[in-house]
Amino acid sequence: MEFDDRSVLVTGGSSGIGLATARLLTARGAKVVTAALTEPEAEDDAIRFVQTDVADEASVAAAVDFAVRTHGGLDVLVAAAGIQRYGSAADTSAAAWDHVMAVNVRGAFFAAKHALPALRASGAGSIVLVSSVQAFVTQTDVAAYTASKGALNAFARSLAIDEAHNGVRANTVCPGSVDTPMLRAAAAGFTHSERETDELVASWGRNHPLGRVARPEEVAEAIAFLASDRASFISGVALPVDGGLLAQVAVALPD
Incomplete structure (x- = not known):
């Protein structure tokens, strides 16, 4: 119960990594609020939910205020909200680019900005941003997504330095491919059946x-x-959780 009585806010906590984190921290004693557009996939009476549009500053500020009022403060912020849009720089529309940045980057910025007063008051606040291995390397046709994840790593470093004297730490996790609804939705865009989606994943x-x-x-x-x-x-660290993906050389060597 290492998080016993600690107050946690998880943005993007209705599915995937965010929901898994909310459940894990709750199981370890935390008092968790999830902030997302939709309610979690499965009800959990121990997790409080507040409907939130992370791209809207007022909505995020209200979610932080709800978490602080509900649990008497805030000790941990996990910014897990994120979206994926495909396209190279040449064929990504300005609207698609702005949407990715609004959710992935502005959403994390708004959450941190409004959570910091409470995190400072906690005496040992922690911020964890969910980034990606694509902050370091990239596949084709993910220009906006890759740029957004690189920005998150840089933002976490800035937070770590600016807030160190306030006792607040900031880090990112950088996953490789994770079996989430977002990943499966991406796979489904290239397939015609659930079986084909499973095979592609x-x-x-x-x-x-x-x-x-x-x-x-x-x-x-x-x-x-x-x-x-x-x-x-x-x-100020970016922790890969990638099954060794970043460690490998992607070219075939001769026998």
């Missing part, structure tokens, strides 16, 4: 040295570590 998993995609719960464990006192001297 499995093929993406084989690109990772461990041979599979991650489970949301595995990323949640990394988030929980960074948010906990076990990581009390870790700030």
